[in-house]
Amino acid sequence: MLESNNPVVKEYFRKMIGEDGVKIMANVPEGEITDEEIARLSDTKLTSVRKVLYTLYENRIAEYRTERDDNSGWITYLWSFNRDNVKKIMEEEAEGGLKDLRSKLEYERKGVFYQCKCQRVLFEEAIEKDFWCDECESNFEHFDNGDLIKELEERIEEIEKWKKKIRRG
Ligand SMILES: [Zn+2]
Structure with missing residues (x-):
């Protein structure tokens, strides 16, 4: 049933x-x-x-x-x-996922990132620390998050497609 x-x-x-x-x-x-x-x-x-x-x-x-x-x-x-709850739950899951991914995407798009051997920080933090991480004792180097942004965009697109398919049938 x-x-x-x-x-x-x-x-x-x-x-x-x-x-x-x-x-x-x-x-x-x-x-x-x-x-x-x-x-x-x-x-x-x-x-x-x-x-x-x-x-x-x-x-x-x-x-x-x-x-x-x-x-x-x-x-x-x-x-x-x-049975109707299945679709409702799926839509809720899609919405939750989209909200989460969209806020991550916004964060990545807005920020300029630097990384050392142990962490990734925003430019503001790297400059404050003089581009030097005391924890792992290495330099903060510029981190290109282009791939990360692309990945997030693709995942958002996937969920949006999935969401459309839920309503069908
Ligand atoms: Zn470090």
């Missing part, structure tokens, strides 16, 4: 719960279900099913409610799944 026709969503899901997890979830029908039933339907060990369920729970795709049997006192966990 958690299957998607969208290849990006499929791939994300596979990464989250693994190939075995995908197989387990493939047999789960709509509505509420216990972990034992899922194990029976997919012919898998209960421990494997629980592992997948907790991963889905952590990712807010699975939720459960409990029912207590008045006679035996036994508690049953009834699981249900929210």
Whole structure:
């Protein structure tokens, strides 16, 4: 029931719960279900099913409610799944990644960097230290961050493409 026709969503899901997890979830029908039933339907060990369920729970795709049997006192966990949350989570992840990368990119674009053998510092700090690092006792040399900027730009582009694909299908 958690299957998607969208290849990006499929791939994300596979990464989250693994190939075995995908197989387990493939047999789960709509509505509420216990972990034992899922194990029976997919012919898998209960421990494997629980592992997948907790991963889905952590990712807010699975939720459960409990029912207590008045006679035996036994508690049953009834699981249900929210498929729409997969895309929401993916979009949140993309947004978070983009925000982080964009602020890194801005920092790299704005700054002029110097490096010694042990660290990379901004020009302002290098000049303050007279271009000499006391910690590793070497000179601060100009650091060309062109490759780093290119790499950040490429990663941003990749995530933007990924984000567009989430909405499809
Ligand atoms: Zn140093």
